[in-house]
Every structure is written in structure tokens, then in C-alpha cells.
Amino acid sequence: MPGPFSGIRVVVYGVGAMGAIATRLLVEKGAKIVGAVGRSPSKVGRDLGEVAGLGTRLGVSVESNADLVLSRGADIAVVCVGSYLSSMHRHFETCLKHGVNVVTIEEETVFPWTTAPDHAQGLDALAKANGVTLAASGAQDVFWLNMVTTLLGASHKVETVVGRCRWNVDDYGPEVANHLLIGKSRAEFEDYVASSGWPEFVARQVLEALVARLGLKIGSMESDVTPVLADEQVHCRSLAAEIPKGHVIGTIDRTAVTTQEGPSFEFAMEGRIYREGENDTNLWQVTGEPNLQLECDDANYRFTTCSTLINRIPDVIAAAPGLQSLDGLNPPSYRHH
Amino acid sequence: MPGPFSGIRVVVYGVGAMGAIATRLLVEKGAKIVGAVGRSPSKVGRDLGEVAGLGTRLGVSVESNADLVLSRGADIAVVCVGSYLSSMHRHFETCLKHGVNVVTIEEETVFPWTTAPDHAQGLDALAKANGVTLAASGAQDVFWLNMVTTLLGASHKVETVVGRCRWNVDDYGPEVANHLLIGKSRAEFEDYVASSGWPEFVARQVLEALVARLGLKIGSMESDVTPVLADEQVHCRSLAAEIPKGHVIGTIDRTAVTTQEGPSFEFAMEGRIYREGENDTNLWQVTGEPNLQLECDDANYRFTTCSTLINRIPDVIAAAPGLQSLDGLNPPSYRHH
Numbered sequence: 001m002p003g004p005f006s007g008i009r010v011v012v013y014g015v016g017a018m019g020a021i022a023t024r025l026l027v028e029k030g031a032k033i034v035g036a037v038g039r040s041p042s043k044v045g046r047d048l049g050e051v052a053g054l055g056t057r058l059g060v061s062v063e064s065n066a067d068l069v070l071s072r073g074a075d076i077a078v079v080c081v082g083s084y085l086s087s088m089h090r091h092f093e094t095c096l097k098h099g100v101n102v103v104t105i106e107e108e109t110v111f112p113w114t115t116a117p118d119h120a121q122g123l124d125a126l127a128k129a130n131g132v133t134l135a136a137s138g139a140q141d142v143f144w145l146n147m148v149t150t151l152l153g154a155s156h157k158v159e160t161v162v163g164r165c166r167w168n169v170d171d172y173g174p175e176v177a178n179h180l181l182i183g184k185s186r187a188e189f190e191d192y193v194a195s196s197g198w199p200e201f202v203a204r205q206v207l208e209a210l211v212a213r214l215g216l217k218i219g220s221m222e223s224d225v226t227p228v229l230a231d232e233q234v235h236c237r238s239l240a241a242e243i244p245k246g247h248v249i250g251t252i253d254r255t256a257v258t259t260q261e262g263p264s265f266e267f268a269m270e271g272r273i274y275r276e277g278e279n280d281t282n283l284w285q286v287t288g289e290p291n292l293q294l295e296c297d298d299a300n301y302r303f304t305t306c307s308t309l310i311n312r313i314p315d316v317i318a319a320a321p322g323l324q325s326l327d328g329l330n331p332p333s334y335r336h337h
Numbered sequence: 338m339p340g341p342f343s344g345i346r347v348v349v350y351g352v353g354a355m356g357a358i359a360t361r362l363l364v365e366k367g368a369k370i371v372g373a374v375g376r377s378p379s380k381v382g383r384d385l386g387e388v389a390g391l392g393t394r395l396g397v398s399v400e401s402n403a404d405l406v407l408s409r410g411a412d413i414a415v416v417c418v419g420s421y422l423s424s425m426h427r428h429f430e431t432c433l434k435h436g437v438n439v440v441t442i443e444e445e446t447v448f449p450w451t452t453a454p455d456h457a458q459g460l461d462a463l464a465k466a467n468g469v470t471l472a473a474s475g476a477q478d479v480f481w482l483n484m485v486t487t488l489l490g491a492s493h494k495v496e497t498v499v500g501r502c503r504w505n506v507d508d509y510g511p512e513v514a515n516h517l518l519i520g521k522s523r524a525e526f527e528d529y530v531a532s533s534g535w536p537e538f539v540a541r542q543v544l545e546a547l548v549a550r551l552g553l554k555i556g557s558m559e560s561d562v563t564p565v566l567a568d569e570q571v572h573c574r575s576l577a578a579e580i581p582k583g584h585v586i587g588t589i590d591r592t593a594v595t596t597q598e599g600p601s602f603e604f605a606m607e608g609r610i611y612r613e614g615e616n617d618t619n620l621w622q623v624t625g626e627p628n629l630q631l632e633c634d635d636a637n638y639r640f641t642t643c644s645t646l647i648n649r650i651p652d653v654i655a656a657a658p659g660l661q662s663l664d665g666l667n668p669p670s671y672r673h674h
Binding site for chain 2: 025028139141142143146147149150151152153154155156157158214215216261262263289290291292293294295296297298299300303304307308310311331332333334336337
């Protein structure tokens with residue numbers, strides 16, 4: 001029986017941990033994988049099925065020349081490489097200029113209009129010129145945006161919306177752990193933030209997309225970061241290191257927004273090395289008339305980022321050309337296979 | 338400042354407990370109430386603002402002649418009268434034939450195609466002939482349909498979806514309490530069900546809408562009802578009566594569906610007289626890859642049925658003509674005022 005994605009030609013762009021999960025889901029949905037882009041010398045030249053750990057060959061080699069892979073044509077590229085448009089825009093441009101739609105887990109593209117306006121406008125224009133769409137998805141699409149806007153469909157009057165989530169640093173490998181300064185002392189953390197600043201992470205983009213979806217306008221916005229310090233020595237799997245007591249085992253990224261119309265919004269994301277038995281959480285509390293709340297325990301963000309991304313493929317192909325921030329897409333849908 | 342509904346002309350059709358809440362929300366959203374339909378001699382002829390307990394007059398009299406009220410024209414009628422199409426179709430027909438859209442809390446219209454196909458097709462044709470839309474909404478729209486389909490947007494593979502909710506019989510007055518056989522003995526309950534059957538309540542319609550939204554096809558379906566018996570004497574506020582130990586204080590309506598494609602669905606709704614401190618619950622558990630869950634504590638179904646209904650007004654006015662079952666509407670939205 002053909003799967004829901006049969007006939008859709010996909011390039012897997014980025015073959016790390018997330019790209020490997022995405023590859024399996026694409027195969028199970030019946031997509032036709034027509035190319036794979038990677039950069040690690042240990043992966044380039046090998047079959048994508050092997051690199052992704054599927055235990056079967058897919059007849060698609062991982063190649064390092066993205067331009068060449070995309071030039072052969074595809075309906076969409078599934079891009080799982082990095083987290084900020086300042087570096088990721090080049091990858092998106094390569095896809096778009098070849099007339100290939102892009103769906104990505106890159107977080108800034110959730111709502112890039114204020115944090116990276118030049119890249120956002122350039123990519124939007126390039127996508128429109130080539131008749132294709134660039135959009136981001138991932139767990140934030142379901143758990144932090146659309147679940148919340150759907151809940152608010154039951155609200156007569158919103159005063160405050162406060163979201164809290166927790167995710168496991170050890171689910172995402174050494175790059176993310178180092179980005180969060182895992183293992184540093186409090187002084188090192190504070191020195192780093194004081195000297196280098198702290199890039200606003202996806203909490204800001206999520207709230208901006210949420211406010212835009214509700215048709216409200218941002219009045220003021222503030223973001224801050226708080227280190228979570230170990231109260232005993234903790235093992236960090238992704239760094240293969242012991243983190244001493246008192247050192248950083250996580251961070252809480254928080255953004256708060258007031259709107260010109262009145263309602264205020266706050267979202268705090270705690271990324272931390274988990275203790276035994278902890279799982280990914282998602283809690284949103286609404287005050288107003290009435291008070292409302294929503295809780296999703298065990299949200300499994302690592303996996304649901306990939307599964308939501310893949311479920312989005314038909315939406316992104318069907319969307320109007322341009323950069324579609326997450327507030328502009330239809331609600332996410334299950335695709336049965 | 339004009340509200341989000343300014344310029345929308347509304348008839349409040351049904352001025353009981355739910356119609357009274359709806360009236361206040363409409364006023365606060367800035368709708369223009371142009372008529373009110375009621376039947377109780379204690380309400381007909383009085384000002385809607387008084388009848389709805391707003392403490393202010395609205396300059397709109399409650400009238401018993403629906404045909405007359407609707408003939409004066411309106412954009413939409415907010416219909417809060419009864420629960421089954423077998424009696425409610427006449428009210429909807431009155432609105433539709435005058436070219437007035439209808440949004441209603443009547444539960445069967447959530448997905449009427451299989452339980453009331455003749456009424457559904459007749460109303461669909463009448464709505465299309467008059468260029469207007471008939472649709473149902475209420476708490477089920479947000480909590481039992483759209484929250485669930487949104488969550489499933491993070492699912493790679495669904496095996497089972499099981500929903501549980503609880504609502505307070507005492508929130509809905511004597512008509513609902515009597516409908517649920519509150520106060521009867523177990524033998525009386527069982528005799529009634531054996532001789533008269535038990536009308537499938539909204540659990541079935543919710544699951545049928547859910548399956549339709551997911552693009553799946555029903556394989557088999559079964560519904561049953563279980564009485565909840567008092568383990569001590571309980572006061573029933575809506576009947577102003579003491580329910581003896583062993584008698585009915587609630588029912589659990591359950592529907593289970595298998596689909597031709599594989600996933601199965603179950604939803605059980607417990608309507609019961611609450612103990613001190615209990616509140617309305619909503620829990621959905623998904624098995625598959627991954628397992629997922631969603632919980633909304635204190636869902637306040639009585640109020641959120643009205644608030645969701647009112648938030649739906651712009652969607653129903655904008656929808657394509659015809660009877661739109663809930664699977665066919667856009668996701669619900671907050672309307673800030």
C-alpha cells in the first residue's frame with residue numbers, strides 16, 4: 001500500500017542524530033528519498049540507510065556538495081543542521097534557489113522577522129522568486145504554539161499566558177551541551193553572558209509567533225537566562241564528563257512579552273541534564289475568564305521534533321511561496337501510514 | 338474601542354442558563370444583539386439583559402415567535418435550546434430559511450451524518466439553498482477534538498487514542514439531570530435502558546468527527562452506558578433532592594471505534610454530581626510512536642461551552658454554506674476584546 005508521502009521526492013539535508021530519525025520516518029511514510037547532504041568525512045560517501053542506522057541500504061549516498069544534490073531536483077529538503085539563521089541562511093538559500101521547498105528544525109525560522117530581519121526578508125524574497133516555501137517546525141509547532149492557541153479558543157478573556165517546559169540536554173549531543181555552557185562554573189557562566197551576551201533561543205520566537213497568531217501586537221519584550229547548578233556531581237552523557245557540584249547542568253531561557261492590547265505572555269524553557277526518571281514536560285497556564293491549563297507529560301521533544309517536522313511536509317509543499325513563519329501555517333496534522 | 342464582533346448582528350435563540358452566559362459574552366465582544374427567542378412565560382416580553390441577569394437593559398425583548406424575530410434579519414443565531422436533532426431541526430430550519438447562519442451547542446450537529454442522516458442532509462441542503470452555514474461548537478470543539486488532533490500532529494504512528502472526561506451534572510439544571518436518570522435506583526436505570534435504549538450522546542459524535550478529520554474510515558463502533566451509584570447519600574442541587582445511597586448520581590457514556598486503517602479510538606464521558614473540590618477533567622492518552630498525552634484540569638465545561646461557541650461566530654459566518662460538521666471547521670481561535 002502506498003504511504004501518505006508516496007511520490008514526494010525528499011532530500012535529507014543534515015545527517016546527524018535528528019536527520020537519522022527523520023530518515024527513518026520518511027522511509028516509513030513512503031517518501032522517495034532522492035539525495036542526502038552531510039559534511040562529516042565519516043559519513044560522506046556512505047549509504048544514507050547505514051549512516052542513519054536503519055540496518056538497510058537506501059541506495060542514496062551521503063554527499064558533501066549540497067549544490068550538486070539539490071540541482072538534481074526534489075520537492076522538499078528536510079534540513080536538520082543548526083539553530084540560527086546567521087549560519088543556516090546559506091543552506092536554505094542553496095535549496096530555495098534550486099526550486100526546492102524547505103522544512104527545518106532551525107529554531108529562528110519559527111519567527112525570524114525581528115531577530116534576523118535581513119535574512120528573513122532575503123529568504124522570503126528568494127523563496128517567492130523560486131515559487132517555493134521555507135518553514136520551520138518541530139515540537140514547538142505542536143506543544144508550544146498550536147496546543148496553546150487551540151486552548152485559547154475556549155477563552156473569553158486572556159490576561160496572562162505562562163508556559164513552562166523542560167528538555168534533556170543529554171538528548172542533543174555535545175554541540176548543544178557546549179552551547180548551554182554545561183560544566184562551566186557559575187563565574188564562568190556569568191562572565192560569558194556578561195561579555196558575549198546570550199542569544200535568545202526559541203522561547204522568544206515561540207511567543208512572537210503566538211502573539212502574531214492571536215492578532216495582537218508586541219508592546220514590550222524581555223529575555224533572560226538563569227543557570228541551573230548541580231547540587232551534587234552529575235554525569236553528562238553528551239559530553240562524557242562528570243559535572244562537579246556547583247557547576248552548570250542546565251539553563252532556563254525565559255522570554256516575557258506584554259502586548260499593546262493587554263494580555264501578557266511568558267515562556268521559560270529549562271534545558272538540563274536529567275535526573276533518573278525525569279521526562280520532558282509542557283505546562284501552560286492561562287489566567288483570565290476562565291482560567292485554563294494544559295499539561296503534556298513525557299512530550300519526548302527529541303522524537304516529536306522529528307515526527308512533527310515530517311508530518312509538516314505536505315503543508316509546506318502546499319503553502320504559499322515565501323518564508324512562512326509558524327503563525328502562518330495551518331494546524332499540524334497526523335499522517336497515517 | 339469597537340469589539341471584535343462589532344457590526345455582527347446576532348439573535349440569541351434560547352435564553353436559559355447557557356443562553357444567559359452567551360448573552361453576556363456577546364455584549365462584551367461588541368456584538369449587536371438584534372433579537373431574542375424564548376418560550377418560558379416568565380421570560381417572554383421581558384428585556385434580554387434582565388432575563389440574562391446582566392443588571393442592565395439591552396433594549397431587546399424576549400419573544401416567543403422565532404419566525405417573526407428571524408424575519409427581521411440577522412447575521413447569525415446563537416442557538417442554545419436542546420441536545421438532539423430530532424427536536425432541534427425545526428429551530429435550525431427557522432433560522433436557515435430566513436438566511437441566518439446558526440452556531441449551536443446542540444451536540445448531535447457536531448457530526449450528525451450517521452445518527453441523524455435525514456435531518457443532516459435536509460439541513461445541509463436548506464443551508465446551502467439560503468447561502469448560510471449551520472455548525473455546532475462548545476467545549477468539545479476545543480477539548481475533545483482540536484486539542485487532540487493538534488497533539489496527534491506530533492505522532493508518527495497512532496495505535497490507540499483514549500479520552501476520559503468528567504463534567505458536573507449539577508452545572509446544567511434539572512432537564513439534564515433527569516435525562517441522565519439521576520436519583521433512580523440501579524434497577525430503574527437498567528429497566529429504562531433495556532426498554533427505551535440509551536441515546537448515544539456526544540462521545541460518539543466527537544469520535545466520528547475526530548476520525549473524519551484524520552482522514553480515516555470507521556470500521557466498527559460500539560457505545561455503552563454505565564450508571565455511577567452513590568456510595569453515600571448525595572445532594573443533587575439541580576433536582577433540589579437528596580439521592581439515597583445506591584441510587585444513580587451519574588452515568589459514563591462510552592464509545593469505542595476501530596478504523597479500517599488500524600488506529601482505534603475510545604472516549605468515555607462521566608457526567609456526575611460532584612463531591613466537594615472536584616472539577617471538570619480532560620485526559621487523552623495516545624499509544625503508538627511515541628506515546629503522548631494531554632491533560633486539561635479544571636476545563637470548566639459549562640463556561641467554555643459558551644465561550645468557545647461565541648469565539649466561533651466569525652468562523653461560522655465565513656464558512657462555506659451548508660451544515661459544517663466540526664471536522665470541517667478551521668481550528669478555534671481566541672477573539673480578544
